[in-house]
Amino acid sequence: MSSLPEIKDHQQSEEKKNEVNDANHNNAVISSYWGITRPKVRREDGTEWPWNCFMPWDSYRADVSIDVTKHHTPKSLTDKVAFRSVKFLRVLSDLYFKERYGCHAMMLETIAAVPGMVGGMLLHLKSLRKFQHSGGWIKALLEEAENERMHLMTMVELVKPSWHERLLIFTAQGVFFNAFFVFYLLSPKAAHRFVGYLEEEAVISYTQHLDAIESGKVENVPAPAIAIDYWRLPKDATLKDVVTVIRADEAHHRDVNHFASDIHHQGKELKEAPAPIGYH
Amino acid sequence: MSSLPEIKDHQQSEEKKNEVNDANHNNAVISSYWGITRPKVRREDGTEWPWNCFMPWDSYRADVSIDVTKHHTPKSLTDKVAFRSVKFLRVLSDLYFKERYGCHAMMLETIAAVPGMVGGMLLHLKSLRKFQHSGGWIKALLEEAENERMHLMTMVELVKPSWHERLLIFTAQGVFFNAFFVFYLLSPKAAHRFVGYLEEEAVISYTQHLDAIESGKVENVPAPAIAIDYWRLPKDATLKDVVTVIRADEAHHRDVNHFASDIHHQGKELKEAPAPIGYH
Numbered sequence: 001m002s003s004l005p006e007i008k009d010h011q012q013s014e015e016k017k018n019e020v021n022d023a024n025h026n027n028a029v030i031s032s033y034w035g036i037t038r039p040k041v042r043r044e045d046g047t048e049w050p051w052n053c054f055m056p057w058d059s060y061r062a063d064v065s066i067d068v069t070k071h072h073t074p075k076s077l078t079d080k081v082a083f084r085s086v087k088f089l090r091v092l093s094d095l096y097f098k099e100r101y102g103c104h105a106m107m108l109e110t111i112a113a114v115p116g117m118v119g120g121m122l123l124h125l126k127s128l129r130k131f132q133h134s135g136g137w138i139k140a141l142l143e144e145a146e147n148e149r150m151h152l153m154t155m156v157e158l159v160k161p162s163w164h165e166r167l168l169i170f171t172a173q174g175v176f177f178n179a180f181f182v183f184y185l186l187s188p189k190a191a192h193r194f195v196g197y198l199e200e201e202a203v204i205s206y207t208q209h210l211d212a213i214e215s216g217k218v219e220n221v222p223a224p225a226i227a228i229d230y231w232r233l234p235k236d237a238t239l240k241d242v243v244t245v246i247r248a249d250e251a252h253h254r255d256v257n258h259f260a261s262d263i264h265h266q267g268k269e270l271k272e273a274p275a276p277i278g279y280h
Numbered sequence: 281m282s283s284l285p286e287i288k289d290h291q292q293s294e295e296k297k298n299e300v301n302d303a304n305h306n307n308a309v310i311s312s313y314w315g316i317t318r319p320k321v322r323r324e325d326g327t328e329w330p331w332n333c334f335m336p337w338d339s340y341r342a343d344v345s346i347d348v349t350k351h352h353t354p355k356s357l358t359d360k361v362a363f364r365s366v367k368f369l370r371v372l373s374d375l376y377f378k379e380r381y382g383c384h385a386m387m388l389e390t391i392a393a394v395p396g397m398v399g400g401m402l403l404h405l406k407s408l409r410k411f412q413h414s415g416g417w418i419k420a421l422l423e424e425a426e427n428e429r430m431h432l433m434t435m436v437e438l439v440k441p442s443w444h445e446r447l448l449i450f451t452a453q454g455v456f457f458n459a460f461f462v463f464y465l466l467s468p469k470a471a472h473r474f475v476g477y478l479e480e481e482a483v484i485s486y487t488q489h490l491d492a493i494e495s496g497k498v499e500n501v502p503a504p505a506i507a508i509d510y511w512r513l514p515k516d517a518t519l520k521d522v523v524t525v526i527r528a529d530e531a532h533h534r535d536v537n538h539f540a541s542d543i544h545h546q547g548k549e550l551k552e553a554p555a556p557i558g559y560h
Contacts, residue, residue, distance in 0.1 A: 034535040034542075035347075036556045052554040053413040057337075067315075110408045117404050124397050127429060128390045129453055131436040131446075133333040138429075142422060149407060149418075156411040166411075173409055255314040262314075274332040276316045 043229075054150060054230060060280050061232045064244055066251035068203050072258045076265065078190040086197035101209040101218055102159040105246075108202065109152035110169045111176055115195045116145030116253075118180050119188070123270070136275035137260070143277070144253050150230055151246050157224035158239065189264035192257045199254035206247035213240045252279055323509075334430060334510060340560050341512045344524055346531035348483055352538045356545065358470040366477035381489040381498055382439040385526075388482065389432040390449045391456055395475045396425030396533075398460050399468070403550070415551035417540070423557070424533050430510055431526050437504035438519065469544035472537045479534035486527035493520045532559055 031037065041049035041056060049056060074083040097104035120141035127134045161169070184191040212218040223237040231245045256276055263273050311317065321329035321336060329336060354363040377384035400421035407414045441449070464471040492498040503517035511525045536556055543553050 031539055031553070031556075034539045036535055036539055036559060038554050038556065039558075051413075052416040052551075053407075054419075055416075055557060058419075113404070113408050117401050121397050121401055124393070124425060124429060125453060125457065127333075128393050128432060129450055131432065131441060133331075133433060136332040136335070139334075139338075139426070145404060146419070149404060152408060152411065153413060161411060170409055173405060177405065255316055259311055259314045259316055271332075273311070274318050276311075276318065277335055278319075279316060 049229075051226065051229060053153065054146075056229075058146070059230050059232055060278075062245040062248040062280050063252075064248040066203075066248050068207055068247070068251065070251070070254070071200060072193070072196060078187065079193055079261075082190055082194040083197050085194060086201060089198075090201050099212070099217070101205075101212055102155065103161075103165070104205060105209065105243075106152065106155040106159050106161065107165065107169060107172075108205070109148055109155055111172060112198065112202065112250075112253075113145050113148035113152060114173065114177055115180055115184075115191070115198075115257075116141045116143070116148065118177065118184055119191070120145060122181075122184055122188075133271060134275075135271035135273065136277050137270040140256065140275035140277050140279070144256065147249055147253075147280075150226075151249065154224055154227045154230070154242060154246070157226060158221070188270075189261055192261035192264065196254050196258035196261060199250050199257060202250040203247055203254060206243050206250065209243050210240065210247070213243065249280065255279075329509075331506065331509060333433065334426075336509075338426070339510050339512055340558075342525040342528040342560050343532075344528040346483075346528050348487055348527070348531065350531070350534070351480060352473070352476060358467065359473055359541075362470050362474040363477050365474060366481060369478075370481050379492070379497070381485075381492055382435065383441075383445070384485060385489065385523075386432065386435040386439050386441065387445065387449060387452075388485070389428055389435055391452060392478065392482065392530075392533075393425050393428035393432060394453065394457055395460055395464075395471070395478075395537075396421045396423070396428065398457065398464055399471070400425060402461075402464055402468075413551060414555075415553065416555035416557050417550040420536065420555035420557050420559070424536065427529055427533075427560075430506075431529065434504055434507045434510070434522060434526070437506060438501065468550075469541050472541035472544065476534055476538035476541060479530050479537060482530040483527055483534060486523050486530065489523050490520065490527070493523065529560065535559075 043049055043056065072079070074080040093104065093108070097107070120138050123134055123138045123141065126132070127138065180191065183194070209218070213220050218239070220238045220240050223233055223239060223242045227233060227242045227245075228235060228237055231242070233241050233245070256279060259273075259276070260270055263270055323329055323336065352359070354360040373384065373388070377387070400418050403414055403418045403421065406412070407418065460471065463474070489498070493500050498519070500518045500520050503513055503519060503522045507513060507522045507525075508515060508517055511522070513521050513525070536559060539553075539556070540550055543550055
């Protein structure tokens with residue numbers, strides 16, 4: 001589960017500068033002007049690292065021994081409102097997507113990557129304003145956002161969005177980003193609970209997705225190359241493996257967000273309980 | 281310059297759960313309910329890691345062989361506007377702070393940590409909306425923001441802010457965050473250039489700070505413990521060492537932001553040129 005870094009050589013040798021020059025003349029000119037050289041990054045087996053959007057040290061093996069049925073019983077009023085809101089959104093999205101699992105997953109990941117970024121940013125600004133440590137929560141929430149974005153980068157290899165889906169996402173993001181921003185400012189307690197419930201639904205959706213793969217309704221295609229590198233999957237991994245690790249990620253986000261809401265419910269601030277960093 | 285991870289054991293053993301329970305009863309109850317255990321993190325010498333706001337694998341040795349005089353000559357109109365704006369802000373801040381170097385540094389870090397977060401967040405949202413890879417720029421800009429926040433966490437150990445300074449920061453952040461958000465949406469090219477010039481000024485300020493330490497005007501006190509762990513400084517490091525590594529960080533941010541603006545000046549998008557990740 002821990003992520004180990006690979007070869008990460010930041011030494012700026014002339015040899016490397018020349019290699020970069022050959023590879024991409026224009027960028028190299030600017031970048032060598034500013035003294036910025038791109039380190040050569042390799043996999044553990046020595047082959048060249050093909051991704052720029054994530055590095056070998058961001059990759060990990062997901063802990064898939066999760067409890068898929070875990071549920072936080074709504075107790076307080078904020079819990080109940082959060083739970084009902086998520087259930088209402090669930091009905092809407094089921095009506096829209098029906099059994100188009102891949103499409104459903106892809107669209108939801110564009111939304112799921114928003115809360116972590118908003119929460120992380122607001123905690124960052126608070127930490128600056130108040131000269132306070134964050135207890136690691138800024139990083140934990142930003143990690144969540146990056147992880148959700150990686151789900152999207154994987155899903156988009158499997159499902160090509162149509163123009164009307166793109167339009168829907170554009171609108172949904174504009175609304176959701178602003179709404180969640182205000183929501184988190186008003187009540188981080190309710191906001192984290194809301195995300196916890198959203199992730200419970202994500203776990204349910206991916207379980208249905210897995211059932212559909214197992215029953216043959218959805219073809220168990222080979223895993224995209226990006227997924228194999230990100231989750232350190234075997235070379236012959238399939239869609240089923242990918243959905244299994246993504247579901248595990250969502251279960252971990254569920255636990256982290258319910259945990260965060262519980263801290264607030266105890267009248268404490270997040271920074272008082274160390275954040276679960278690198279919790280996959 | 282590369283950061284190596286320490287022991288990072290995510291195995292959830294009963295033994296560890298009990299340790300956490302003993303250490304902090306309340307948090308442990310919630311966190312073990314959600315299956316979240318805090319891994320024991322240690323330094324390379326085996327002593328316990330005392331920080332939650334950053335982990336050993338975030339620490340690094342700064343490359344202090346920087347060119348402190350490097351300057352991007354304003355060419356385009358956006359360059360000139362960005363340069364003039366920064367010079368105007370410089371005059372204001374010099375009038376306010378005069379020779380109170382520590383206070384100046386602390387206040388500026390609360391502002392300097394904003395652009396990376398705003399840029400990173402906007403690129404994250406764009407990546408989601410457009411189903412596009414980021415070329416690593418989201419991470420690079422978020423890393424910049426986290427690094428600037430660590431500067432603040434260091435400075436605040438050395439200078440205690442007064443209530444009117446706190447009030448000023450509160451106001452300045454509200455204005456600057458919103459202004460930079462709109463600025464980056466309208467022209468990332470100008471926004472990165474602006475940050476590049478801001479960092480040029482930061483390098484000048486820290487050079488003056490160093491001169492004041494060398495001439496004895498500012499006392500060369502021992503480095504705060506957090507700085508020693510973050511920059512992997514020797515145990516007997518002093519303020520001078522801290523200011524030297526912070527200045528190097530600012531010089532690197534200067535180069536990265538001018539580089540980013542140059543990419544935009546070439547009519548390209550950032551994702552077309554791989555981001556300098558872990559560039560310290």
